Amino acid sequence: MSGLDPAARDALIAAAKAAEGNAYAPYSRFHVGAALLFDDGAVVTGANVENASYGLSLCAETVAMAAAAAAGRRGGLVAVAVTGGAIDTSEAERPTISPCGRCRQVLNEFATLGGTDPVVLCAGAGEVVEIRLSALLPMAFGPASFGTLGG
Ligand code: THU
16 A cells, blocks of 8 residues: 555646656657655656657656755655656556656665655556555665665
């Protein structure tokens, strides 16, 4: 269980969906939105930002996490919602999206700093899979691997 009440869960997924509207994804035509919920109630969103040099593209979760970090946040990450799909497919055809490996690592950095294990809400057509970040990224390499929680 997420520990989030249904209204908070739905609101976070709605925030991720809204963020999809800002995706810049002319190459994949796959729009992704991410919403991060912090323990003070703040929600920080992101969308994928692609590049003509494809490998430089940034995922929605990484964009959201970087925005939160750049605003001074370090810990307190309690939940993440991710939504998305190809722009020419209907809601009913949407796959269930989960964060890519790189994004799991990026999320882990700041979750670890705050000592949280955020629930990740992976939304797709008619379903939401809830899974802890630690289950998505077991035995993670992170700040503790340096013998310190960083600064
Ligand atoms: N993408 C994300 O933004 N988040 C994910 O978790 C998976 C993939 C983006 C990257 C690329 O812009 C597009 O989706 C297709 O892979």
